[in-house]
Amino acid sequence: MDIKDIQNLIKFVAKSGASEVKLEMEDIKITIKTGSERLETTILQQAPMVNTQMPFAGTISQVETPIVDAVAKEEISKYVEITSPIIGTFYRKPSPDKPVFVEVGDMVNSETIVCMVEAMKLFNEIEAEVSGKIVKILIEDGTPVEFGQPLFLVDPS
Structure with a gap:
């Protein structure tokens, strides 16, 4: 390391x-x-x-100076989070030479694959499990993620 x-x-x-x-x-x-x-x-x-x-x-x-913005928290609360179901490494693409699964502004449904999380050399496809529009991608490609960590924000309206 x-x-x-x-x-x-x-x-x-x-x-x-x-x-x-x-x-x-x-x-x-x-x-x-x-x-x-x-x-x-x-x-x-x-x-x-x-x-x-x-x-x-x-x-x-x-x-680190924590900045708490009540307006921003209220704005975020109307979105649904797509969270990581496992601990692993977050990937936005199925392989380095392929395009990303989703971008900000893309519409997704409950079966849309939004990313992969690699755990112990197994690549797990993560489905949105919600319908709506991707508003924000919260994790950078190749970053470690924890169980329950928010990955995407989706506007369900």
Whole structure:
């Protein structure tokens, strides 16, 4: 995992509204804690050494200022969210050389495939499950998503 992946993970956690996220892999442990105005990330990575266990401990801090706009929240509340049914990686296209499933302004019905979420090397087609017009795409292509995370906003009217 390089610094760009870590920065993308920090941005993802900040946008998700989660208060704490822990990620543990074979050789790296990451804990991201968010507060009301502060985002703190601690990274512990095992250095690949032969006989010694020398962990690297660093902190990446970034100040986040939450902006709450009541008018925008009221505007969004009239839309229906299409959410991720699984944890995985969000893809807007069936393959890199194909066009995206949907764009902003496209009309969808309950059976329209709007994206794919890859989990454990399986690509799962996600259907809209609602009829209406795509108003906003909330996730960038290739971004990790959580269960229940909003992916699209649909105007059902």
